[in-house]
Amino acid sequence: xxxxxxxxxxxxxxxxxxxxxxxxxxxxxxxxxxxxxxxxxxxxxxxxxxxxxxxxxxxxxxxxxxxxxxxxxxxxxxxxxxxxxxxxxxxxxxxxxxxxxxxx
Numbered sequence: 001x002x003x004x005x006x007x008x009x010x011x012x013x014x015x016x017x018x019x020x021x022x023x024x025x026x027x028x029x030x031x032x033x034x035x036x037x038x039x040x041x042x043x044x045x046x047x048x049x050x051x052x053x054x055x056x057x058x059x060x061x062x063x064x065x066x067x068x069x070x071x072x073x074x075x076x077x078x079x080x081x082x083x084x085x086x087x088x089x090x091x092x093x094x095x096x097x098x099x100x101x102x103x104x
């Protein structure tokens with residue numbers, strides 16, 4: 001089953017990835033055999049994942065989350081799904097800092 005996942009690295013940064021085998025990919029990250037970003041930022045911790053129907057859907061979700069700012073990623077990890085629209089770059093650019101709510 002394909003997955004999209006978020007890791008928190010030892011330096012506090014996040015890594016977003018997708019895979020067909022989450023258990024194997026986590027082993028690669030934990031052992032440092034996953035070349036690249038996480039190999040120099042271990043230990044890492046799995047903080048969020050989503051199961052997808054197809055690998056192209058997992059990859060598309062990965063690309064989407066990679067474009068998010070840290071605050072939006074944290075909201076996703078914490079399960080604050082209603083906060084996500086208000087944390088979008090387009091919402092903030094329009095001045096919807098209150099998350100699109102009417103009246104303050």
